[in-house]
Amino acid sequence: MWTTANGTGGAGPAPQTETVPTPAGDARITWHRAPDARAVLALGHGAGGGVEARDLAALAATLPPRGVSVALVEQPWRVAGKKVAPAPKTLDVGWRAVWPALTGPGLPVVAGGRSAGARVACRTGRELGARAVLALSFPLHPPGKPASSRASELLDAGLPTLVVQGGRDPFGRPEEFPDGTEIVEVPEADHGFAVPKKAARTQEETLTLLTDAVAKWLDRIAH
Known part of the structure; x- marks a missing residue:
């Protein structure tokens, strides 16, 4: 079932x-x-949120003019209006079922997401035939519990993977990631890529740094 959505601004086809x-x-x-x-x-x-997250919205607004279609995927629990996400395996079930629609245009698909969505992409990307994985705000560990690492999900992705991580993300700062991780640090940003008012970059400049980094990476791996 198809409907027209409200746009995020800018020229181009309506979402x-x-x-x-x-x-x-x-x-x-x-x-x-x-x-x-x-x-x-x-x-x-x-x-903890939906596809209205600032990083997802920024990528959806800026990448289509650069030749990349963006598909924002809302998991069934969000569509149903529930407040709490289900277990990881249920998230994977939903993502796998959506995949045929994502490959429908007949183009290479890069699997990605933020936080829990990044974990889903890492766990399922290779089996689904994704070209690569984009992990935004990957939750390397619960806040204050660095010993409870989820690095294995990232390391086992088996695909070209880019991590984009806030410099003050309590779920894992850039320097905590395993050696060899391809990572872009977003200075002074938290888990939602928000920056303090006193930060060296404005919020808009911070999101531009993020979207430019992702666009350059996609130019390299998605062709």
């Missing part, structure tokens, strides 16, 4: 939403299509 049945309930894709797309970037949201 469209697609409802996709999954074993965990209906998921929803909001498509921000590039006029001459060469790839699709599929982005899942975190456990």
